[in-house]
Amino acid sequence: MTVLVTGAFGLVGSATVAHLAAQGRRVVATDLDIPANREAATELPPGVLVRYADITDPAAVDALFTDVIPTSVIHLAAVIAPHCYSRHALAEKVNVDGTANLVAAAAKQPTPPRFVLASSVAVYGPRNPHHITDVLTADTPVAPYDIYGTHKVQAEAAVRSSQLDWVILRLGGVLTVALRLDLNPDFIFFEGLLPTDGRIQTVDVRDVARAFAAATTADCLGETLLIGGDSTHRLTQGDIGPATAAAMGLVGGLPIGRKGDPDSDTKWFATDWMDTMRSQEVLDFQRHSWPEMLVEIAENAGWKRHVMRLAAPIAHQILKRRAAYYKAPGSYADPWGAVTAKWGDPRPHATGQGKQ
Template sequence: MTDAASTPAPDDRPILVTGSCGLVGTAVLHELGARGLPAVAAARGKKSDRKLLAALGRRYPVAPVPAWADLTDRDAVRAMIAQHRPRAVIHLAAVIPPAAYASPGAARRVNVDATHHLLDACRAVPETPRFLLASSVTVYGPRNPHTHPDPVTVDTPPAPSDLYGAHKLEAEAAVRDSGLDASILRVGGVLSPAGDYGVDADVIAFEGMLPGDGRIHTVAVADVARAFVNAALRPDNDPVYLIGGDATHLIRQRDIGRAITAALSIPGTMPPTRPGDPGDDAAWYGTDWMDTARSQQLLQFQTVSFDELMAQVSAHVGWPRHLLRPLVPAIRLFMNRMTPYRRRSGVYAQPWEFAQERWEQPLPDRR
């Protein structure tokens, strides 16, 4: 007969998710809801946040509990953690490029300061939660595939050259120094069937400035959510995971726009891209292919191929996408006018020169 006192009770404490109403956060809440796991959804409390969480509450038997909090407010964060006593914190809240370039002060408050607030609050409760930080492949800095032919690994030295990568690396250091049971998940290019593929001048400029032949490791947002939840529930973990899709997601930057516009039934509307300079390692962006074998072995998260993801994009938009077909010439003209290299001389992409002009980003160190 088993001694009941020696059998650990199941941990029914919730998993707290920051950035819960963002792209990945929403997917994480869906994953938790589908598994019947209690969740606390940390968000600012905007009207759209309340509407989203209400819809999730109607969909799943275990509704996420809202926690309206400003993560840049140390006292508010401490009160939130003390109230909900989570078993794990999945920290997704972030200001990403190009918004991070346009508002560097706000980006630092969310990307770095809020991480410190959460870590301090987690250390202050009697049962410290497991901590999962959403980091990024951008911590590795510019990746010239001509001089760095191998994919990055967890042992590849980080060397960020932009503000966002530097923020993430600083947040990683804080997590390592926290003394908490923690893991860092460096995530590749997240794509969603329900992504916002509308017109945003900064996003179009950002995507257009990148070398078209730059390597990027994409991943379906549902698989990212699965990785975070599985990491939160594992009794033992690696300190760093690399989160990208299966081998079909090892693509080039130019492939993303081409595939998405084809899925939206507006093929051929993406303007030509410029290649990266093979002789200038600093002239590339902080994306690359990743060795995800170990992460997949432990977390078992890769379920959606790139082609399946594009089919999901088409299915999500549905029949209205066919109404866009007559507009292909006009969309192509508009996109060509929006390209950052329309009136710029040269052959190769100049991402950092363009970022400096548009968002006052510092040029990378070429020493």
């Protein structure tokens, strides 16, 4: 039984491939043929096969399926936020057209594979916690604001309208305990522009990998499931960065962002707490609590925590001056305004490629 994993060298992809390999599954990892992925492929578990392919090329996708003959597909490849905001055309080509190509190729197989799609809570749009008190469910109406959420709605529609056996997993805020000192400045800037009191349900990437692996065989065909951690992962956006930084030793290293405007229903980001009862029941994936993750982050930092504690004041001053709202007027966060100023209009009707 062969599992084909697209986007295999991303954060979720690499964890999913590792989990499947540890289960003894036959895994084929596919992603773009670029130097970074070639290097990452050298770290794959023994037995994992690599097939490079561009999912925006229908012929390449057809050839991939003919070669691999997968029993199931875990589709993770995507251009995610914030990079999708400055590359509208590319993001649509990958997120929407690429998904359609995979669905079409899967449907042509003599025995079509089960198709597991990675979606996102971005499909629900901005969530003002001052006006919305319920939690997200699979039945919560979708109302995407940005192109990423819109692309995921379109990708879900392509999967649902197919004749394939399918499962859709909508992910919350995926985190890792791995210590990384090469953090992307764009991601740091992006996280800093989100309202600090916005609700978010995080989840350990290893638990996400477990969920995807389980979804290839679990009794959940035709279901849309929400993937978040246990109740300890019901946080606010402002909880995450400082706690993670402190666990690494950067106590006080991150500047404090801005709260959201309680009177605006659009100046919030597309995250919220979620009901994961059904997904946990059928996938049994929640293993790592938020407090346990912080302990593990500290353990992984080891002796470097002492060095980073000394560097924390300097890091704070540097990040403060590079933050989205540094010397900006107003007192509330304006995430979409900040996104537009740095990367371009995030809305799906924007025709330009955004700011580079």
